[in-house]
Amino acid sequence: MRRRAPEYRRPSRRRLPGWIWWLLGIFLLVGLMLFVLHHNQKEQFRPPVVDNDSEIEEVPREKVNFTEELLSSTSFARQLADQMTLAKAYVILAKEHGNLQLAWELSSQIRNCQRVLSEGAVSGRAITQEEAHPIISRLARLIYKAQDSHYDISTTIVTLKSHALALEERAKAAIVQSAEFGQLAAESLPKNLHCLTVKLTEEWLRNPMHRSRSEEQRNSTRLVDNNLYHFCIFSDNVLATSVVVNSTVSNANHPQQLVFHVVTDRIHFGAMWTWFLINDFKGCTVEVLCIDEFSWLNASSSPLVRQLAEVETQSYYYSAGSKNLEREIKFHNPKFVSLLNHLRFYIPQILPNLEKVVFLDDDVVVQKDLTQLFSIELHGNVIGAVETCLESFHRYHKYLNFSHPTVSSKIDPHTCGWAFGMNIFDLIAWRKANATSMYHYWQEQNSDLLLWKTGTLPAGLLTFYGLMEPLDRRWHVLGLGYDLDIDDRLIESAAVVHYNGNMKPWLKLAIRRYKYIWERYVNFSHPYVRECMLH
Helix, strand or coil, X not given: CCCCCCXXXXXXXXXXXXXXXXXXXXXXXXXXXXXXXXXXXXXXXXXXCCCCCCCCCCCCCXXXXXXXXXXXXXXXXXXXXXXXXXXXXXXXXXXXXXXXXXXXXXXXXXXXXXXXXXXXXXXXXXXXXXXXXXXHHHHHHHHHXXXXXXXXHHHHHHHHHHHHHHHHHHHHHHHHHXXXXXXXXXXXXXXXXXXXXXXXXXXXXXXXXXXXXXXXXHCCHHHHCCCCEEEEEECCCHHHXXXXXXXXXXXXXXXXXXXXXXXXXXXXXXXXXXXXXXXXXXXXXXXXXXXXXXCCCCCCCCHHHHHHCCHHHHHHHHCHHHCCCCCCHHHHCHHHHCHHXXXXXXXXXXXXXXXXXXXXXXXXXXXXXXXXXXXXXXXXXXXEEEECCXXXXXXXXXCCCCCCHHHHCCCCCCCECECCCEEEEEHHHHHHHCHHHHHHHHHXXXXXXXXXXXXXXXXXXXXXXXXXXXXXXXXXXXXXXXXXXXXXXXXXXXXXXXXXXXXXXXXXXXXXXHHHHXXXXXXXXXXXXXXXXXX
């Protein structure tokens, strides 16, 4: 029989047990969870892709307060600063003892210390130990070396104390010297203004027409017409007086109704007349008087003239060798006792026919029409002025010596002070109150300078005590000669701005912020002004 061919059948598949399938499923699930977790961690810590076209936004680092770092007793910045201070002291000691090598080494480490502190201050970060430790260690070794060279603590204290006293004396001397130089600069006449005076005086002497015209003008009936508006200026500064007149007429509604009475000294008399004769001031009238013409102003009638003739007064104000450096330099300014400066107390004698007059200092600039001042009611008072007191400042006790019984028995120390420079005077009330005699009384009482140091304001406060009518503050704004922070709106609203102080607008030390107000009333196109290079 034939054998049957084997059947090629597919073998039957063996089934895996169920528990194996469950185990594989669990492994797959755990693997999937691990994969997802690992992928999320990679995404979280992956560095950001920087786009070249986009701006790189840097996360700001929190900065430290470096001042607090220097004050903290545990900071490395404080340790560096203390070590540096001590090292500087030993540098001085080393130099005094001729140990230049040690002084050089200490100075080198001080520079390193300053560099590290500077970098920390600029970056706003705390000084680390790695930065501070090398410098502190080297400084400590050098300080120990200095102490080993017999620069002990007692020697250091004595030496530094002597240096501190020497520096204090030098600082005092520098302050006094600075005050003296500043006062000299304020008192001196710039050479360009002197040049202008010389050229005008030459013109006065060369041209007899000026003298004849001045005589005609002095005989004008306008000078005694009380229907016009009269102003008086006492000055030896031609250009400053010109600015006052020019600014007043430029802002007046009717400049032809203005009359100016200028009083100057003999030296500047011709120059002052020439300037106002060769220039046009919009039709106003200008009269120039010389102080030497006032024969009534003599030693028998004026205590000030009598005091100026005394040797002690001349030595106090005019002798440089007699100056006591402990006293304020400004109190020795001869201008404070000049007759021109005190003529404001003799206005009724200078202008005997007038009833009202506005007094202007030569360091003011007028910005509004001042004719309205003449219509202000003074209520029987002699003077109208702007008060300067603010709380306790600029009251009478700031100007006068109230420990003196002559003052304390007659004057209230809390009375509000006021300012000279722009004032309206009722000359009828003045003559009725006999205010000039009151001025003479107080000048006599102050012959020993015990009531006040010097100047015209204390004398004015006493002379017109109870005779002053307060004006609106906008009539007169002060401080342009010393105060850098006056509000621009206050200056713009002011009728008159006053450059009181040492920084006059015609000096180089003038405050530049305010100088343009004064310069816009200077005629820089005038030939004499151009020749003297005043701009």
